[in-house]
Each structure stands twice: as C-alpha cells, then as structure tokens.
Amino acid sequence: MRESDIEDYLVKRVKGMGGEIRKVKWIGRRGAPDRVVMLPPLRIQILHADSPVTATEIREAVRKVVTGPQPTTIWVELKAPGEKPKPHQAREHERMRRMGQLVVVIDSIEGVEELLA
Template identity: 40%
Template sequence: MRERDIEKYLRDQVRGVGGRAYKWTSPGNNGVPDRIVLLPGGRIAFVELKAPGKKPTALQINQQRYIAGLGMPVVVIDNKAGVDELIRKMQSQGGLQQWQ
C-alpha cells in the first residue's frame, strides 16, 4: 500500500463523517504534517501520512513536537486502521481537546 492510498482513504472517511481533511502546505515551513483534519464539533488533528512501516524525518518530528506543544493533537498514520482509529478518537472526545 502506498502513502497516497492511505491519504485518499483518510479524505474519504473524514468526508463520510461530515468533516474535511485539508492538504497542508506551508511555504517556508518544511516538515509540517500532510493534512489538517476538521470534524464537526470543533475537533481538529494534524496528520502526517506515511507508507506502511515508514517513519517521519527529523524535521517532521520537530514540527510535530512544536504543534503538539501548542496543545494541538498530532498523529502519524501508516495504515487504514490508523485512519479509522483517528476518526473514532476524534468523535469520542470533546472539541478542541487533545485525545492522544
């Protein structure tokens, strides 16, 4: 399975529960997560997608730590089950809370 397959699955599953999974590019800020996931009720998560078994780079890890330090949930997903778990966790928590 390729990263883009997992990314498409994420977009489709998030859309299916009434949310959005925006592609995030931030010029001058390399290493930011791939997607910002928004679900109804004020739920947000930053998602780095990887091919199965692949790990984030040091730059990506630094960006993830910074975002998490601001109180925002950040997750790395490398399979479809991870997408399903993300959505389940986001839906079960109150808005704007870190669920990790």
C-alpha cells in the same frame, strides 16, 4: 499499499463523517503535517441506563449540549506503511504539540480507523 492509498481512504472517511479535510502547503516551514482534518462537534445523547441518572448528570449533559462541544481539528502526517517521520518532521510535530495542537502520524488504514473511531 502506498501512502496515496491511505490518503484517499482518510479523505473518504472524513467526508463520510461530515468533516472537512485540506491539503496544506507550508511556506518557510519544513516537516509540518500535510493534512488538516476538521471534524464536526459531537452531540451528547442521554440513553436509558440500568441505574437512574442523577439531576447533576442531566444538568451537566444539558450544559454540554447547550454550550456545544468544541469542533475537533487534527493535523495528520501520512506515511507509507512502516515508514516513520524524518527527524526534522518529528521536531516540527513536537513544536506544534507544545502549542496545544493535536498531531498524529498515520501509516495504515487501521491507523485511520483508530483516529476516527
């Protein structure tokens, strides 16, 4: 399997979830992830539970629905199976993480599924 096969699968899965995915070209920055995944906010559902739901739990769930959870943005570095980021890529990923960004490296279809589960 090639990196492009994993990339095609990621694009298909993200779009199938109602998300957007972009290929990013960085100017003056080596090692940054080449894909940005934007997923829509998740909705909270109150399901029937075996034990009663407390008023506090209901208020908290309603507050989350009303204010709306934040959308999810993920920076993705795709690699061929078994391939690891080069040292300059790992450094850039760490810089981005220190800035509060979610950066993941994916080298398999299973990795895509794990990310989007």
